[in-house]
Amino acid sequence: MPQNLKTFGVSKEDVPSLAEAAADVKRLMDNNPKPMSVAEIEAVYLKLLDM
Numbered sequence: 001m002p003q004n005l006k007t008f009g010v011s012k013e014d015v016p017s018l019a020e021a022a023a024d025v026k027r028l029m030d031n032n033p034k035p036m037s038v039a040e041i042e043a044v045y046l047k048l049l050d051m
Contacts, residue, residue, distance in 0.1 A: 004051040015045045 002008065010018070019041040023029060029036070036044075 005045065005049045010045075010049060012046070012049060015042050015049065018045055 019038050022041050022045075023036070023038045
């Protein structure tokens with residue numbers, strides 16, 4: 001089972017566009033218990049990248 005995003009070929013350079021795309025998914029953001037900024041989403045992606 002994959003352990004991090006690198007397994008899927010994701011690089012640090014991909015994180016900003018992934019975070020922007022995630023922030024644009026209104027259905028998911030509306031159902032998230034905590035509002036998140038793009039910077040917070042980027043931080044999550046960076047943690048998942050280096051796990």
